[in-house]
Every structure is written in C-alpha cells, then in structure tokens.
Amino acid sequence: MLKIGLIREGKQPPDHRVALTPFQCRWIMQRWPQIQIMVQHSPIRSYTDEEYQQAGIQVVEDMQDCDVLMGIKEVPIDQLIPGKTYFFFSHTKKKQPHNRLLMQACVNKKITLIDYECLIHEDGQRMLGFGFFAGVVGAHNGLMAYGKKTSLFDLPRAYTCRDLQQLTESYYGIKLPPLKIAITGSGRVAAGILEVMGLLGIKDITPGEFLINEYQYPVYTQLKAGDLYLHKSERSYSREHFHAHPYEYECKFLPFTTAADILMNGIYWEQGMAPLFSWDDLCNPHFRIRVIADITNDPGGSIPCNLGDSTIDDPVYGVDRCTRQKLPPYLPHTVDMMCVGNLPDELPRDASRYFGEQLIKYVIPELLQPDSPILEKATILQKGKLTPRFCYLEDYAYGS
CATH class of the missing domain: 3.40.50.720 (NAD(P)-binding Rossmann-like Domain)
Known part of the structure; x- marks a missing residue:
C-alpha cells in the first residue's frame, strides 16, 4: 500500500x-x-x-x-x-x-x-504548473491596476470571485478604453493571459502593426521568444541554442516600450538572458508603459524595475522611473508593478x-x-x- x-x-x-x-x-x-x-x-x-x-x-x-x-x-x-x-x-x-x-x-x-x-x-x-491561472490572474490584475491608475474603469479583485466563472461574469458590461498591451511568452502563463484577452474582446494585432499604429479600441500583441531575442552575430534565433547560450543573444523589446501602455510579462527567464529593457530605458521620456504585470516574477530578471514581491492583499507598487525608488502605486510619474509570487492562489x-x-x-x-x-x-x-x-x-x- x-x-x-x-x-x-x-x-x-x-x-x-x-x-x-x-x-x-x-x-x-x-x-x-x-x-x-x-x-x-x-x-x-x-x-x-x-x-x-x-x-x-x-x-x-x-x-x-x-x-x-x-x-x-x-x-x-x-x-x-x-x-x-x-x-x-x-x-x-x-x-x-x-x-x-x-x-x-x-x-x-x-x-x-x-x-x-x-x-x-x-x-x-x-x-x-499553475502557469495558466497565474496568467489569468496576472492579466486581470494588470488591467485592474491600469484602471485604477487612469480612473477609466474598475475591475474587482480576483480573489473576491468564487471561481473563474464568476471572474468571467465580472467582465460583463466592462468597456475598456483604447490601450495597447504587449504580452511576452508562449507557454502556460501566456495562455492564461490570452484567455483574459479573449474574454474581454481585446483585439490581437501583429507586432509590426502594434509598433506603428494607434487604435480607437484596446489591442494586444504577443511576443514569443523568437520575436524578442536575436543572436548578436548570426542575427537569427534558435530555441535550442538560445537556451544553451543565452548570453549570445540580445533583446529586441526596446521599441515596444514606446508603443505599449501595459506590459504583461510571461516569458521564461534564467541567468544570462538579456532583460527586456534597462533602467536607463525606463528613464527615457518616451517610455510609455504605465503598468507592468510581471507574472513570471524574477527579481533582477527580465524586468529591471521588479523590486521584489508584492502580495495578494497589496498587489501593486510604484517605481520612480529615474530615482528607482519604490513608491505607493498610481502616482503620475511612476511605472506601477504587479509582482505577486502566488497569483494562482486568488x-x-x-x-x-x-x-x-x-x-x-x-x-x-x-x-x-x-x-x-x-x-x-x-x-x-x-x-x-x-x-x-x-x-x-x-x-x-x-x-x-
């Protein structure tokens, strides 16, 4: 037995x-x-x-x-x-x-x-893994934070819903403003994020369209590893080679920092991989991202302004883009971070x-x-x- x-x-x-x-x-x-x-x-x-x-x-x-x-x-x-x-x-x-x-x-x-x-x-x-539900709750919390920061819409906390069905029902009648969401990753976390995009009727567009166009309705683009990383000398991408030699690749995300309002980060990260952007990029006046849902949540990893875990009770904190100080959320000059380590528990x-x-x-x-x-x-x-x-x-x- x-x-x-x-x-x-x-x-x-x-x-x-x-x-x-x-x-x-x-x-x-x-x-x-x-x-x-x-x-x-x-x-x-x-x-x-x-x-x-x-x-x-x-x-x-x-x-x-x-x-x-x-x-x-x-x-x-x-x-x-x-x-x-x-x-x-x-x-x-x-x-x-x-x-x-x-x-x-x-x-x-x-x-x-x-x-x-x-x-x-x-x-x-x-x-x-719990990645799918981390993606669902992380995407929800990212949108919730953007709504609070802009006062344009209001979403309930996920943990107040009995289950996913009730969370889905909370989206009835929600009309999102024009906004652009960049989603990174292609695994379970990204699948959860995309579930929320579908539930809210947010339109999928190509990375190229995302960079050059503005829209009168909410849109998102998904950036997989092949869209994000490029070999420094070969100017190509191989998944196997990238995971074996990540330090030989550079990240191509930087143009999206001036095009996106929200970043939902679901990309796998390990030591040696280039971050999506740098602290200096964050300080650039053209840096447009106002909310980052760092769902994979690797402090010191792909998101440099991840200053550590937040909690389900207090999921969002602000980061001063130039002084790098941790501040209360929803201030005009901060980028707001959602870095909850146990998102599926909502x-x-x-x-x-x-x-x-x-x-x-x-x-x-x-x-x-x-x-x-x-x-x-x-x-x-x-x-x-x-x-x-x-x-x-x-x-x-x-x-x-």
Whole structure:
C-alpha cells in the first residue's frame, strides 16, 4: 500500500491551494486500490476538511505514517519530517538564496525531494504548473491596476470571485478604453493571459502593426521568444541554442516600450538572458508603459524595475522611473508593478483542480512503477544526497 499525504501549507503569506481535490483523491483510490490518500487538517485550505471527509478521505494531523508527502509551496523547515519523500515547488534549482536554508535542512533530514518544476516531458516542457491561472490572474490584475491608475474603469479583485466563472461574469458590461498591451511568452502563463484577452474582446494585432499604429479600441500583441531575442552575430534565433547560450543573444523589446501602455510579462527567464529593457530605458521620456504585470516574477530578471514581491492583499507598487525608488502605486510619474509570487492562489479551487488533473495524468502512475525515469530526473535529493543531475547545487546544498 502506497500512502500519500496532502500536507497543509505552512509558508507565509498563507496559500490556499492543494495538490489534489476531494473528488480527485476519491477517484485515485477507486482507480488504484493500492493507493491510500490522507489529508492533513487545515483551517485555510480552499477545499475544507469536511469536503474531504464527505468524499471518504481521512483527515489527520500526523503525517508520519505516509510514504509520500505532497504540498504546493516551500515547506517550513520546522515542519519537515525526516526521511520522507516530498513533492513541492522548492524554488532551489536556480540556487535561490532565500531557500538555501530549506535545501540544507532537507539534506540534514535525509529527505528525498522531488520538485514539481523538474517534472518534464521528453521535449523539455514541464508536466505540471499553475502557469495558466497565474496568467489569468496576472492579466486581470494588470488591467485592474491600469484602471485604477487612469480612473477609466474598475475591475474587482480576483480573489473576491468564487471561481473563474464568476471572474468571467465580472467582465460583463466592462468597456475598456483604447490601450495597447504587449504580452511576452508562449507557454502556460501566456495562455492564461490570452484567455483574459479573449474574454474581454481585446483585439490581437501583429507586432509590426502594434509598433506603428494607434487604435480607437484596446489591442494586444504577443511576443514569443523568437520575436524578442536575436543572436548578436548570426542575427537569427534558435530555441535550442538560445537556451544553451543565452548570453549570445540580445533583446529586441526596446521599441515596444514606446508603443505599449501595459506590459504583461510571461516569458521564461534564467541567468544570462538579456532583460527586456534597462533602467536607463525606463528613464527615457518616451517610455510609455504605465503598468507592468510581471507574472513570471524574477527579481533582477527580465524586468529591471521588479523590486521584489508584492502580495495578494497589496498587489501593486510604484517605481520612480529615474530615482528607482519604490513608491505607493498610481502616482503620475511612476511605472506601477504587479509582482505577486502566488497569483494562482486568488482562484485556488480552479487552480487546484487543474493541477490535480495533470498530477493524475503524469505523476501518480509513475509512483507505482518500480523505476521511473520521469521521477528520477525530477529528484533533486535522494535521502539527503544530491542526485547526479543536480550536482551543480553542491556548494548551495552542502556549503556553509
């Protein structure tokens, strides 16, 4: 019998998502009788203890009896159970400084750490993620911020809506002013952004049209990696070469800073990739962008004026374009930043259901295999020791 435990989220600010919904838990145990699922008591989870109990799922406090523990966000160090196998988004594969102590605690407690972010298909695409709902909420929040900054329209907060359907209903009767939105990326996040564009009837135009024309209605253009990056000497773009040698490419986004009113950033970023623009560009009087929804949210990454996370309660802050100071939002001379790190938590029930569907499709069957190359590739730590694929983390995981 494989015992899977759904742990409550302990990171602050609180997160309300869960890896599997009550119905999904029941379905798994009916489909695979050799699996038993238990849920740790939580007063904040978007699916209540009572909903799990009604689905026939045992709600407990102690997770010691479980073989595999599944969460969403990073697990607080004092809540880690030694010797267990954990699934969660650890945010350690890029040597994120704020999670180094977490990584070292997992080493010391001889934990097997499997990171959702590292579960990938053969072509390198991620199997799991909340990117779609990050895109939906991020796009909504970006538009909400622009409406508040200009006083031209008003959108409700996403988290006040029961689910995506109610958020969609909040768009009825909303008439947006003429505005131009630049969207970067082509993955799950971008798909979520495009969902909102469609719901609001915002017209899609080509990048070339976006740069030279003005419109009497709202428009957007989508800029994929091939539209944004160019090899410095070859003057071409190759996805494989770009990801292997990002420092050899320059970014072509700069002209859009003088054409767009809103930037919705959904592009993947890693160390070595050129930012979309520089601080000096931000200070240019022709810089037109007034709101940036940095949905991928990499401080020090593709958006230089990302000065750190905002929160669901307080999602927007202003940045003085020339002094680089963090200021209150909606001032005339600032660019307003929306940099919430847990955007899908504004629609936690929909996001959890979507995530659980992917988990059932791609991961649960692998747990029943004696050997799974998919899980092996995603395992950062095996009983507290770095696996060969992640040996580059040695100084991060073992160093003082």
